Amino acid sequence: MSVGATIAFAVARRWGKPLAARLAGDVEYARMERLSAERGAQLIVITRALPVLAEASVLVLGATQLTWRRFLPAMLLSNLGLSLAYAIFGAYSRGRCANRRTAGVDHAPAARGRRGESALADFVRGHRRRAITMTRAEFDRESQFVGCLLGLALGDALGAPFEGRPTDVVRRTLGNSATIWDRLPPGALTYTDDTQMAIGIAETLIECGGIQQETLCRHFADNYRPQRGYGAGAKKILQAILDGEDHRHLAKNLFPGGSIGNGAAMRVAPLGLFFANDYDRLWQQARESALPTHTHPSAIEGAQLMALAAALAARERPLEREAYFASLIARCEAAAYAGALRRASQISDPRDLCLFGNGVDAASSVVTAIACFALTPESFEDTVANAILQGGDTDTLAAMAGAICGAHLSAKALPEALLARLEDGHQGRTFLVELAVQLSRAKSRVSSN
Numbered sequence: 001m002s003v004g005a006t007i008a009f010a011v012a013r014r015w016g017k018p019l020a021a022r023l024a025g026d027v028e029y030a031r032m033e034r035l036s037a038e039r040g041a042q043l044i045v046i047t048r049a050l051p052v053l054a055e056a057s058v059l060v061l062g063a064t065q066l067t068w069r070r071f072l073p074a075m076l077l078s079n080l081g082l083s084l085a086y087a088i089f090g091a092y093s094r095g096r097c098a099n100r101r102t103a104g105v106d107h108a109p110a111a112r113g114r115r116g117e118s119a120l121a122d123f124v125r126g127h128r129r130r131a132i133t134m135t136r137a138e139f140d141r142e143s144q145f146v147g148c149l150l151g152l153a154l155g156d157a158l159g160a161p162f163e164g165r166p167t168d169v170v171r172r173t174l175g176n177s178a179t180i181w182d183r184l185p186p187g188a189l190t191y192t193d194d195t196q197m198a199i200g201i202a203e204t205l206i207e208c209g210g211i212q213q214e215t216l217c218r219h220f221a222d223n224y225r226p227q228r229g230y231g232a233g234a235k236k237i238l239q240a241i242l243d244g245e246d247h248r249h250l251a252k253n254l255f256p257g258g259s260i261g262n263g264a265a266m267r268v269a270p271l272g273l274f275f276a277n278d279y280d281r282l283w284q285q286a287r288e289s290a291l292p293t294h295t296h297p298s299a300i301e302g303a304q305l306m307a308l309a310a311a312l313a314a315r316e317r318p319l320e321r322e323a324y325f326a327s328l329i330a331r332c333e334a335a336a337y338a339g340a341l342r343r344a345s346q347i348s349d350p351r352d353l354c355l356f357g358n359g360v361d362a363a364s365s366v367v368t369a370i371a372c373f374a375l376t377p378e379s380f381e382d383t384v385a386n387a388i389l390q391g392g393d394t395d396t397l398a399a400m401a402g403a404i405c406g407a408h409l410s411a412k413a414l415p416e417a418l419l420a421r422l423e424d425g426h427q428g429r430t431f432l433v434e435l436a437v438q439l440s441r442a443k444s445r446v447s448s449n
């Protein structure tokens with residue numbers, strides 16, 4: 001083989017396939033979706049066989065010792081053919097997937113084949129295989145969904161051991177944001193009800209493309225694990241759903257006027273990303289997601305603000321603090337939220353975070369979590385550390401702050417050493433990564449409708 005042909009072959013291998021895949025747009029998305037389709041194997045075989053056939057043809061051409069002047073056009077035609085084939089099959093697959101937009105959640109990838117560490121490492125260490133076969137926008141969006149869901153779970157699990165402890169006790173134990181990571185209890189990090197219920201939100205969005213309360217309640221009930229630290233009110237409502245009773249009566253009357261807790265806000269951040277390009281729909285859908293358990297206006301608005309905070313954080317990089325808070329304040333209905341957000345926009349010292357509360361009610365925790373993020377938006381560790389150091393409802397404060405920051409920074413910015421300690425059994429970190437990827441793809445389906 002001539003020197004020119006060898007160089008051309010190397011160029012084809014290095015840039016030919018990624019270029020062809022990018023031309024096809026979301027062929028990788030289509031391929032993964034097809035894994036769960038009845039006749040998916042045929043397409044997978046074809047899309048995998050094409051690059052092999054193209055390379056084999058290049059090798060055969062090289063072996064015939066054509067001069068490089070003849071070889072180069074042949075190689076270019078080969079890659080052009082490959083690009084066209086990818087584009088045709090990508091378009092074909094997109095059409096097939098669009099027809100399947102009501103398909104349910106496929107949990108099989110988590111259970112099948114890939115071990116948790118490799119699934120996580122794909123994202124946290126650059127996710128190279130997917131990166132070359134997806135468009136940049138798709139890759140970025142998946143990374144944000146993974147960052148949001150893993151950030152929520154990690155914050156939740158990191159804050160859980162200190163839930164309910166007074167601020168001074170937490171600070172005596174953990175010190176400050178520089179010393180906290182050396183003073184955490186050792187062992188696996190286990191998440192609580194915050195993450196467990198966020199999973200139900202994500203599953204509902206994947207299944208329905210929006211919040212349908214009946215489906216949401218079914219997922220909440222299916223995922224219900226009492227040992228995850230659910231509040232007393234949530235336990236009663238979820239048990240009522242499991243028993244087939246009318247839970248709506250309980251949601252309204254368990255507390256006078258409905259619960260004012262942060263239970264609707266703690267689980268809603270992935271919904272914010274899902275509707276990040278339509279804030280009116282986001283506001284309405286966040287309300288729908290709250291209603292099965294929270295009917296008080298303060299709890300509902302807390303959830304709406306949390307969803308919007310995650311959506312805005314995902315869209316703005318770097319964060320423009322003033323514009324970020326202005327967008328949140330513009331949506332506020334309650335003067336208490338607007339006033340707290342206005343004060344939060346002006347602080348510059350973590351010691352001022354105590355102004356916004358650390359309680360289990362939405363009004364004294366949602367703005368705190370947003371303020372923690374806005375103070376240190378480029379550091380997941382500092383954001384979560386400041387949330388935990390507030391004491392009180394530490395798991396939910398850190399879950400909310402972690403979810404917003406994860407959406408803002410994407411998966412690769414989450415600390416690997418801490419992620420490695422996050423539980424990886426049933427519905428653990430591997431499941432969360434796969435769930436986030438499916439959620440991102442469900443968003444693509446809904447957006448293309």
Ligand SMILES: [Mg+2]
Nearest residue numbers: 192193194395
């Ligand atoms: Mg909790």
